[in-house]
Amino acid sequence: MSRRAVGVLIVLLSAALWGLSGTAAQVLFQDRGVSPIYLVTVRLWGAAALLLLAVFLRRPQSLRVDRGSLGQLAIFGLFGFFLVQYSYFAAIAAVGVATATFLQYLGPALIVLYTAAVRRRMPTAAESIALLLAVGGTGLLVLGGGPLRITTLGIGFGLLSAVSLAFYTIYPTSLVQRLGPWTTSGYGFLFGAISATLLLPLGMHSMGRPGPQGLLLIAFVIVLGTLVPFALYVAALRHLSPSEVGIAATAEPLSAAASSYFLLGQALLGWQYVGGALIIGAVLVLAAFGGRSTALRVERTGVIAGGRPDP
Secondary structure, eight states: OOOOOHHHHHHHHHHHHHHHHHHHHHHHHHHHHOOHHHHHHHHHHHHHHHHHHHHHHHOOGGGOOHHHHHHHHHHIIIIIIIHHHHHHHHHHHHHOOOOHHHHHHHHHHHHHHHHHHHHHOOOOHHHHHHHHHHHHHHHHHHHTTSSSOOHHHHHHHHHHHHHHHHHHHTHHHHHHHHHHHHHHHHHHHHHHHHHHHHSGGGGSSOOOOHHHHHHHHHHHHHHIIIIIIHHHHHHHHGGHHHHHHHHHTHHHHHHHHHHHHHHHOOOHHHHHHHHHHHHHHHHHHHHHHHHHHOOOBBTTTBBBBTSSSSO
C-alpha cells in the first residue's frame, strides 16, 4: 500500500472517531447535563496524561525538547488543540451544530489558499476537484437537514473555528519532522489543557450528572474521541500535505451523520445523502490522483527526515 493511501486511511480513521465522539458528546450534553466547556477541558487533560505517559514508557528521551520547540508547542496547544475545540462548541451554542460544522469545514479551503499565497504552491487539479467536492458535500450534508440559525456571534465563532482548524493542520508540520507526531501531540494536548484551565476554569462549568453510563461515554470521548484521532491527524502529516489532510478530514461530518442515524435514529434527508456521496468522491479523488510531490518524505528507516524516530 502506498504512503498516500496510508495517509488517507489514517485521516479517515481519525475523522470516523471524531464523528462518533460528536454523537457521544451530544448524548452527554442533552441527556446528562454535561457542560461543553467542561468536556473540552477534561478531554484535553485526559488525552495529555495518557499520551505523554505512553511516550514516557516507550521512549522517555522523546519528551526532552529544546526551548524553541517548547515555545512552538505552547502556541500549537493554545491556538490549535484548545481554540479549534472551544470555537467550534461556541459556534454550536450560537447557531447550532449544522451551521457550525459547515463553517468549520471551510478550513480546508483556507489551507489551500494559504499554501498558494504563502508557500507559492498552487493546488493540483486533484486537490482542486477534491476541495470543491468536499466543501459542496459538507454543505449539503450539514445544511440540508432543516432551518438554520444565523447570528453574528455564531458566524464569528464558526469562522474562527475554520481558521483554527487550518492553523492546527499547517503549523505543526516542522514540529512533526523534528519531534515525531506523538511527542508533538502529547505536548499539544498538555498546553491545550493548560490554556483551557486558565481561560475557562472548571468551577465555572457544570459536569452534570453523568452516572456510570455517562462516565463511560466521557472515557470514550477522551481516548477514542480525542487522544487517538487528534494524534492520528497529526501523524498523517508525514504522508500527506496539509491541504490533503484537511480535505480528507471532511469525512468527519459524514461519520457524525452516519453514527447519529444508526445510534440515535436521526434520519437523513435526500440532499444529505448527495452530500455524503460528494464527500466520499472527494476522498477517492484525493487517494487516487493526489500529487505525490506534496507529501512529506520519510526515510525507509522510519525516521522522519531531519528529525528523531517515532516513539
